[in-house]
Structures are given as structure tokens and as C-alpha cells.
Amino acid sequence: MKKDRIVCGLDVGTTKICMMIARTHRDGGLELISTGYADSAGLHKGVVIDLDAAASSIRRAADEAEMKSELSVDWVIVGATGDHFQSFNSRGAIAIEGNRHEVTAEAMAQVIAAAQSVPISPDREVIHVLPQEFVLDDRGGIKNPVGLFGSQLDVNIHVVTCQSTLNQNLINAVNRAQMRVKKVVAQPLASAQAVLTRDEKDLGTAIIDIGGGTTDIAVFLGDAVHFTKVLPVGGAHFTRDLAIGLQTPLEDSERIKKEAGTVLTERIAAEEFVLVPGMGTRAARNVPRKVICGILRDRAVEILELVADQLRKGITSDSLIAGVVVTGGGSMLDGMVELSEEILGMPVRQGLPLGLRGLTEELSHPVYSTAVGLALFGAEEAGVLRKKPGKAGSTPWLFNRILSWAGN
Numbered sequence: 530m531k532k533d534r535i536v537c538g539l540d541v542g543t544t545k546i547c548m549m550i551a552r553t554h555r556d557g558g559l560e561l562i563s564t565g566y567a568d569s570a571g572l573h574k575g576v577v578i579d580l581d582a583a584a585s586s587i588r589r590a591a592d593e594a595e596m597k598s599e600l601s602v603d604w605v606i607v608g609a610t611g612d613h614f615q616s617f618n619s620r621g622a623i624a625i626e627g628n629r630h631e632v633t634a635e636a637m638a639q640v641i642a643a644a645q646s647v648p649i650s651p652d653r654e655v656i657h658v659l660p661q662e663f664v665l666d667d668r669g670g671i672k673n674p675v676g677l678f679g680s681q682l683d684v685n686i687h688v689v690t691c692q693s694t695l696n697q698n699l700i701n702a703v704n705r706a707q708m709r710v711k712k713v714v715a716q717p718l719a720s721a722q723a724v725l726t727r728d729e730k731d732l733g734t735a736i737i738d739i740g741g742g743t744t745d746i747a748v749f750l751g752d753a754v755h756f757t758k759v760l761p762v763g764g765a766h767f768t769r770d771l772a773i774g775l776q777t778p779l780e781d782s783e784r785i786k787k788e789a790g791t792v793l794t795e796r797i798a799a800e801e802f803v804l805v806p807g808m809g810t811r812a813a814r815n816v817p818r819k820v821i822c823g824i825l826r827d828r829a830v831e832i833l834e835l836v837a838d839q840l841r842k843g844i845t846s847d848s849l850i851a852g853v854v855v856t857g858g859g860s861m862l863d864g865m866v867e868l869s870e871e872i873l874g875m876p877v878r879q880g881l882p883l884g885l886r887g888l889t890e891e892l893s894h895p896v897y898s899t900a901v902g903l904a905l906f907g908a909e910e911a912g913v914l915r916k917k918p919g920k921a922g923s924t925p926w927l928f929n930r931i932l933s934w935a936g937n
């Protein structure tokens with residue numbers, strides 16, 4: 530089996546680590562070979578806070594995936610998150626020289642570099658530079674200007690940056706787990722890759738990945754990224770709220786949330802009760818389900834209002850023609866889709882990962898959206914490598930992105 534046909538996505542989530550090993554096919558498809566799963570340790574709100582603990586949970590997930598596939602993983606596409614991620618849009622312009630005024634690949638790279646020449650703080654690094662559209666002599670909506678004639682080329686780009694030290698901590702954790710990092714991908718973009726349809730990305734959609742420690746937002750319009758944001762709140766906050774409000778151990782509040790939880794409190798009958806274990810040696814007691822779910826609803830409303838605030842800042846709501854897609858484990862809480870529609874004032878659907886052959890029913894679940902998306906990112910890169918033999922190792926990532934994007 531040729532090595533460059535194997536891709537590996539590694540989702541380092543706050544609550545779980547998931548590795549997906551997949552094989553690219555000649556027809557452009559991607560097939561799952563094996564998965565590995567481990568509970569996370571050493572992570573808080575998406576960032577590594579204990580290197581050894583994080584590395585050993587990453588290694589556990591990798592061991593499982595490697596054992597099932599009988600492959601050894603050298604490098605991974607890793608998903609990163611945390612509220613240290615920031616993003617901005619920028620525009621650049623260059624004159625197209627030469628007597629024919631033809632846009633070359635070099636000119637395209639130059640105009641993107643010009644758009645990127647915005648000073649960023651020295652403690653931050655650029656993770657993604659994503660072209661939105663090129664404008665050639667005031668004619669917009671161009672995805673690939675190479676070969677076209679014109680006098681002035683402009684580009685609008687979306688740039689995602691993160692704090693260098695926190696990014697390095699994640700890379701170190703993966704290295705300590707005996708793997709190299711080929712590329713770091715912002716988790717909201719990875720989830721979007723697996724969950725959004727082409728039409729949704731084109732017409733205007735926000736993806737909201739409600740994870741364990743973070744809620745990641747990405748907005749797509751015109752088949753391009755216009756806004757990304759990571760909020761440091763997620764499913765673990767629901768669990769903690771229940772543990773505190775009901776005075777019950779975290780393990781029990783997690784179970785109660787999943788088994789009896791809903792944010793649609795108006796649908797709960799007054800006579801519904803849930804047996805809630807006590808903390809330590811305290812006895813269990815029956816608590817009205819309405820009370821339990823009221824706690825969950827309050828937290829859900831708070832998170833969704835934060836999301837609505839961000840969407841108002843990032844875009845005009847009427848640009849989200851295709852509405853909102855929620856994914857991540859937090860979107861599994863009963864009623865989240867309905868409550869999101871109410872608070873965001875837009876149509877909302879739940880997003881399951883797609884685009885990877887061999888995904889079982891168990892893996893077609895919102896908690897796996899990021900891992901599937903990371904494998905898809907890897908395949909996109911591998912596809913470009915096949916098209917450009919001999920240049921694989923040296924082709925800069927940005928250029929890869931442009932080529933694969935232009936070839937869509």
C-alpha cells in the first residue's frame with residue numbers, strides 16, 4: 530500500500546481523542562480504514578494544559594487505530610481549537626504587468642501575500658489563509674484568475690491566527706505521542722468540511738460545532754470562509770451546571786444529561802421525576818425533570834445567545850440563506866435544534882459527518898464531524914500531491930490550498 534495514499538485525521542477534543550485512518554482512491558473518494566478513540570486527558574477548553582497526559586491519551590487513540598489497521602501512522606492532520614483562535618478578513622491588490630496582462634500563478638500568490646501584509650502580534654501565527662474571491666478589473670466572483678487577462682487583480686481573504694505557544698503545545702503533545710504534524714487545521718473548518726454541502730457553503734451557512742469545552746463557529750458564503758470564532762463554552766458546562774445545581778457527582782450528571790435531558794422544558798409534564806444520586810454518602814432523591822432540564826435550558830440559551838452575538842458581529846444575518854448547521858456532541862442534547870432555531874431566528878439542521886466511505890452508523894455521529902473533516906483535509910492534500918509528482922514535499926501549504934480550491 531503506497532504511503533501517500535493513506536491519510537490520518539487526529540481530533541484532539543476536550544473530552545475525546547479520535548483518530549481516523551483513511552485511504553484515498555484513484556476516483557477521488559476516501560475510504561475509512563480504521564478509527565481509534567480515547568477519553569481526553571490534559572486538555573481544558575480545547576487547549577493542552579498537561580503535556581504528558583494529553584500525549585498519552587493521543588497515543589491510546591493512535592494505538593487502537595494502528596492496531597485495527599495494522600498500519601503505523603507517521604504523520605497526522607490535527608484539529609486545533611481554543612478561544613486563542615482569532616480571524617479577520619483582508620483585501621490586497623496588485624497591478625498585472627507584461628504586454629499581455631495575463632494573470633499567472635505567481636501573480637495569484639503575490640496578491641494573496643499583499644492581502645496578508647497586515648501586522649499580527651509577534652506571539653501569534655497564521656494558521657489559514659483562505660481566498661474568498663478574486664476581483665479582476667472590478668469583475669468579482671472569480672475563484673481562479675490564472676490565465677485570465679486584466680490590469681489589476683484584487684483578492685479578499687480570510688485569515689485565521691492562533692497563539693503560537695498554545696499551538697506548539699498541541700504539536701509537542703502529538704510529537705510526544707510519536708507522530709508528526711503535517712498540518713494544523715482549525716476545528717470549525719474541519720467540521721464544516723465533513724458536514725456542510727456544497728450548496729450550503731455557496732448560499733450562506735453558519736456551522737456551529739458544540740463540543741465538550743468549546744463552541745466553534747464558521748460562516749461560509751460564496752463557497753468561501755467569511756468568519757470563524759471559538760467560544761470557550763461547551764457540553765462540559767451543561768454537565769457541571771447539573772452537578773452543582775443538583776449536588777450530584779459529575780459522572781451522574783453526565784448520564785442524566787444524556788438520558789433525561791432536554792432543553793424543551795415546556796414539553797415536560799409536572800409529574801415527571803428523575804432519580805438523582807447524592808454526593809458522597811448522601812442518599813439519592815427524586816427531582817422534578819422540569820427542574821433538571823431548566824438548568825440545561827438556561828445554559829443552552831446562554832451559549833446560543835453568545836453564538837447569535839458573534840453571528841451579528843461577523844455577518845449580516847440575511848446572508849445566511851441556508852441557515853445554520855449544528856454539530857458536535859453538544860448538538861445531541863435533546864431540543865438543541867429547535868431552541869437554536871428560536872434563538873438564532875433561522876432554519877437549523879443537525880449535521881452528521883459525510884464524505885467518507887465506510888462510516889458505520891455508529892461513526893455517523895456529530896462527535897465525529899471534526900475527525901472526518903480532518904481526514905478529508907488530508908485527502909485533499911494527498912490529491913494535490915498525486916497531481917504534482919516530484920513536488921510533494923516542497924509545495925507550500927498555501928499553494929496546495931489554492932490549487933485544490935481552484936480545481937473544485
Ligand SMILES: Nc1ncnc2c1ncn2[C@@H]1O[C@H](COP(=O)(O)OP(=O)(O)OP(=O)(O)O)[C@@H](O)[C@H]1O
Nearest residue numbers: 542543544545740741742743764765858859861862
Ligand atoms: N446525547 C447527548 N446529549 C447531550 N450531550 C451529549 C450527548 N452526547 C454527547 N454529548 C456531549 O457532547 C460533549 C462532547 O462532544 P464532542 O465529542 O464533540 O467534544 P470534543 O470534541 O471532545 O470537545 P471540543 O471540540 O470542545 O474540544 C460532551 O460534553 C458530552 O456530554
Ligand SMILES: [Mg+2]
Nearest residue numbers: 542740741899
Ligand atoms: Mg470537538
